[in-house]
Amino acid sequence: AQRVTQPEKLLSVFKGAPVELKCNYSYSGSPELFWYVQYSRQRLQLLLRHISRESIKGFTADLNKGETSFHLKKPFAQEEDSAMYYCARTRGNEKLTFGTGTRLTIIP
Amino acid sequence: NAGVTQTPKFQVLKTGQSMTLQCAQDMNHEYMSWYRQDPGMGLRLIHYSVGAGITDQGEVPNGYNVSRSTTEDFPLRLLSAAPSQTSVYFCASSYSSFIEAFFGQGTRLTVV
Numbered sequence: 001a002q003r004v005t006q007p008e009k010l011l012s013v014f015k016g017a018p019v020e021l022k023c024n025y026s027y028s029g030s031p032e033l034f035w036y037v038q039y040s041r042q043r044l045q046l047l048l049r050h051i052s053r054e055s056i057k058g059f060t061a062d063l064n065k066g067e068t069s070f071h072l073k074k075p076f077a078q079e080e081d082s083a084m085y086y087c088a089r090t091r092g093n094e095k096l097t098f099g100t101g102t103r104l105t106i107i108p
Numbered sequence: 109n110a111g112v113t114q115t116p117k118f119q120v121l122k123t124g125q126s127m128t129l130q131c132a133q134d135m136n137h138e139y140m141s142w143y144r145q146d147p148g149m150g151l152r153l154i155h156y157s158v159g160a161g162i163t164d165q166g167e168v169p170n171g172y173n174v175s176r177s178t179t180e181d182f183p184l185r186l187l188s189a190a191p192s193q194t195s196v197y198f199c200a201s202s203y204s205s206f207i208e209a210f211f212g213q214g215t216r217l218t219v220v
Contacts, residue, residue, distance in 0.1 A: 100150035
């Protein structure tokens with residue numbers, strides 16, 4: 001079974017400090033990887049996908065095939081970044097598999 | 109576009125009761141799926157559908173039934189509710205395969 005591992009259930013970071021949310025995936029060829037975010041009382045939504053190689057709301061994520069990682073990073077945390085973050089993967093016609101999520105809290 | 113609409117938003121059931129969670133999308137997406145979200149467990153796939161008339165089981169299908177008679181609708185049925193089914197349920201749809209899923213706002217279900 002394909003796996004996505006997010007080792008941190010909770011992460012607290014001071015405002016202005018760098019943020020890194022970890023994600024590791026099980027290897028199987030070339031997967032497609034995503035980060036989804038769920039803000040308080042809002043629906044889950046796509047934050048970014050590795051194939052687009054873009055920065056959204058200051059977040060970036062680089063696919064490291066050697067380490068099978070897709071960590072989410074932001075150089076300077078903002079209070080509005082507090083949310084639940086899910087890493088997810090798929091490949092071809094495989095079902096989308098989510099990690100267990102990391103709740104990020106930004107401390108003012 | 110309304111996107112993905114789930115009803116109800118909240119529900120309390122007694123053990124043994126049955127109910128249907130509704131999900132509708134207006135984006136003409138072929139792929140639809142149901143997830144449950146539990147603390148520490150993340151999102152787990154219950155059932156999914158790759159098109160009208162086609163459904164399949166996900167990771168945690170027991171206790172749930174689905175059907176897909178139209179492209180727009182994908183209801184989830186709880187036949188005999190159990191406290192272990194207390195959770196937040198999300199419906200999602202996507203245009204192709206299971207990428208860029210669009211989610212509903214969720215249904216918070218409590219079984220007492």
